[in-house]
Amino acid sequence: MSKEWPLWEVFVRAKNGLAHKHAGSVHAADARMALEAARDTYTRRMEGISLWVVPSASITASDPGEAAALFEPALDKVYRHPTFYTIPEGVKNI
Amino acid sequence: MASLFDHALRLGDDSLILGQRLSEWAGHAPMLEVDLALANIALDLVGQATLFLKLAGEAEGRGRDADALAFHRDVLDFKNCLLVEQPNGDFAQTIARQFLFSAWQELLLAEIARAPDATLAAIGAKSVKEVAYHARYASEWVVRLGDGTEESRRRMVAGLDSMWRFVDELFDPQDGAASLRPAWDARIAETLRAASLELPKPRRAVTGGRNGHHSEHLGHLLSEMQFLQRAYPGATW
Numbered sequence: 001m002s003k004e005w006p007l008w009e010v011f012v013r014a015k016n017g018l019a020h021k022h023a024g025s026v027h028a029a030d031a032r033m034a035l036e037a038a039r040d041t042y043t044r045r046m047e048g049i050s051l052w053v054v055p056s057a058s059i060t061a062s063d064p065g066e067a068a069a070l071f072e073p074a075l076d077k078v079y080r081h082p083t084f085y086t087i088p089e090g091v092k093n094i
Numbered sequence: 095m096a097s098l099f100d101h102a103l104r105l106g107d108d109s110l111i112l113g114q115r116l117s118e119w120a121g122h123a124p125m126l127e128v129d130l131a132l133a134n135i136a137l138d139l140v141g142q143a144t145l146f147l148k149l150a151g152e153a154e155g156r157g158r159d160a161d162a163l164a165f166h167r168d169v170l171d172f173k174n175c176l177l178v179e180q181p182n183g184d185f186a187q188t189i190a191r192q193f194l195f196s197a198w199q200e201l202l203l204a205e206i207a208r209a210p211d212a213t214l215a216a217i218g219a220k221s222v223k224e225v226a227y228h229a230r231y232a233s234e235w236v237v238r239l240g241d242g243t244e245e246s247r248r249r250m251v252a253g254l255d256s257m258w259r260f261v262d263e264l265f266d267p268q269d270g271a272a273s274l275r276p277a278w279d280a281r282i283a284e285t286l287r288a289a290s291l292e293l294p295k296p297r298r299a300v301t302g303g304r305n306g307h308h309s310e311h312l313g314h315l316l317s318e319m320q321f322l323q324r325a326y327p328g329a330t331w
Binding site for chain 2: 026044
């Protein structure tokens with residue numbers, strides 16, 4: 001067994017209505033400890049109102065070697081962007 | 095019943111001394127995450143001390159502010175309980191001290207939040223939320239260490255044993271804190287049960303901190319904490 005505690009990814013929701021956003025990671029022996037470490041590390045300046053922690057090992061990442069095949073086809077498809085709508089004044093999050 | 099000055103001074107000294115003790119862990123904790131957690135708790139405590147000592151200074155009415163009370167008093171004038179001045183020892187000993195103290199402080203501050211003095215009550219209401227987290231953090235570590243490996247269990251038992259004789263002082267009738275004992279006993283027993291630990295054996299209680307009779311540890315702590323203000327009075331940065 002490794003002597004290091006496992007790594008957990010931390011997601012913070014800044015306010016109601018917004019999604020949880022990835023903030024960083026912490027080491028912890030269990031989920032409860034991970035939540036507390038996340039609270040102490042990432043919300044000490046009022047950054048959030050809700051926390052998620054996920055074992056880093058549970059995350060499946062895309063392969064950087066496949067980036068060209070995965071992402072470049074979207075480059076020239078400008079019609080997929082919703083840039084032709086006007087955003088009403090005063091709307092902050094869309 | 096103690097005067098407002100005495101009362102606020104005791105509360106402030108408890109928080110100040112424990113905050114200073116915990117901050118000794120900065121840069122030395124077993125993990126970065128634990129380092130941050132202990133520093134956060136220390137900062138909460140120093141913040142409480144600032145408020146309580148400011149109130150004590152105002153109640154006294156001799157022009158002493160929080161800094162004057164923190165940095166320009168000698169060891170005999172400190173009224174903190176003996177528990178908070180005990181050395182950090184290993185991590186389990188630090189957790190044992192925090193566990194016993196925070197469980198008590200949370201109960202006490204909940205009472206103080208209903209105190210007749212409005213300022214005292216407001217400080218109590220603000221601080222009790224911070225301390226609820228300290229109590230939760232410490233009791234979870236008691237369970238983790240007590241119910242962990244053979245070594246962590248041995249250290250947790252030793253830590254609790256070393257701190258146990260300073261417990262009775264917390265329930266000093268002259269503070270009006272004696273009534274908190276049954277609730278405190280119940281909380282401690284519940285966590286120890288979850289940690290599959292037994293209650294430490296009764297020991298002869300050591301008291302005196304509230305009257306300024308301290309262990310030799312407090313003088314060393316103060317000499318480090320007060321050095322700068324003693325050498326350069328009024329220095330700011």
